[in-house]
Amino acid sequence: MESTVLEKKEVEAEVKAQPYKVNNMMQNPIEKIESPILNIDKLSVSYGGDKYSINDVSAGIAKNKITAIMGPSGCGKSTLLRAINRMHELYPDTHNKGSVYLGEEDIYKMNPILLRRKIGMVFQRPNPFPTMSIYDNVIAGYLLNGIKLKRKEKDEIVEKSLREVGLWSEVKDSLHNKGTFLSGGQQQRLCIARALAYTPEIILLDEPTSALDPIATAKIEDLLVKLKKDFTIVLVTHNMSQAARISDYSMFMYLGELVEYGKTKQMFTMPKDKRTEEYLTGKFG
């Protein structure tokens, strides 16, 4: 937790010290990640027709790091994130070019049920299952998929997951109450616990704090930094300081294109692309 605070200060100091200067324009603005856990390969996604909402995106996602996706509204952040666990296929007319590899496996050739077990997702608005207790919400992935667990295994998973999101002490006496009676921030942590309980390798989060107050937001940010020890995290955020505070790598997208991708510190101090610089200095977006 301390390290986040430090990092934040460091970044802010650096931002102040160096007014944005556009470094060597010849340098490739897309950094290559060594041995990525996930490899996005020339991915284009369309919701129907010839219009592609993201275009020819290639990027590797680093294992056990937080990768932030930034960009102005409508640039395709959510589309990219959803394409990683195939949630975009909910819309009937979607089609895509290129692919995404999880290790060696093409995710579009995988069984979506197995894929989503490996790549979990947390949404903008907390969405615990309203008919289920806190306890059942945590193990919902097992319950709804008909995976039988022993009572003891369930108890262990619930406690472990809730401890990981720092909710255990707050709810351990009301595990059998409905999850929807919690506060917004607690609900969101419950949703993260629900994703964790299913032991994914990667967790995708789409603006997980945009519906929360600053205190709840800070808690979730701390949590994400703690979680990267065991999980790989990809996070869409509108909040630049959030990206600067917690992410290791950042993507900047614009009009469906991946404009720049690299270490967060690097990007915030010396963006390589003019559009990134303009966005980060608030000239548009």
Next chain:
Amino acid sequence: MNTSAQISNAKLNRRLLKDKLFTYAIIFLAFLSSVPLFLILFELIKKGYKQINISFFYKVAPDTMEAMVAVKNNEIIPGGIANGIVGTLIIVGMASLIAIPVGIICGMYLAENSKGKFAGVVRFIVDMLQGVPSIVLGVIGYIWVVKPITAGFSSLAGSVALSIMMLPSIVRSTEETLKMIPGTLKEAALSLGVPYHKTMLRVVLPSGISGILTGVILGISRIAGETAPLMLTALGSAAISTDITEPSSAIPLLVWEFYNDPNLVDMIWSASLFLLILILCLNLTAKAIAKRWKVQY
């Protein structure tokens, strides 16, 4: 300054008065519209309470001779409406068995494909169905079931006719309820790798249970008092009939029979009272469920 303030005060008072008058008028009119229900209840209780005793619930309807003798001796008419109660339970129960799954699945389809062309057609047909006169549904039951399937009047035919009648309320309430459920709930389940059909049946549907149940119960209360379609299908029966391929009585059919038999007219009130209370209870249950079981997202 001062005078203008006074003028506007006077104006304000006039407006407030108007507001008040308007409110009272509305309360009065609302009260007026509930008067008929109380008058009906009062009338039915006054004329029918004598007939309601234990045998009313377990004895079948009396024949006209028994009734005549009793009336002559100034006694209450013997017998009850057990054949009607059993018939109504069976006919309405079977109608629900047919209409609930079909209606819920149809409503789910409409909610999921709200803009589809086929969904538009289905929605139009369901709306039309709502307006089909009940006697016409009786004719349908007669043509579809009485003639080809049960080779004679039967409670099954009555159930088919009534199931069509309760379908629209179930379909529309399911559709409206499910449309209100945030899409993020479905996404949450799908993102856990839950297959679509399980997501719908185990996450989305339970979240809308109060709205759907309300629709179902209102549908039941709508058909429980129907008479016309049953005349052409279940026909009526003097005995308790549990064979669904045989004719059966029903409470509203009994009311009609009592009306047609001068010796039995006194039974009309008690049978009607029972039917009315039954339907009122169903409506109250629907209200309670809508309130109590409401799922908070």
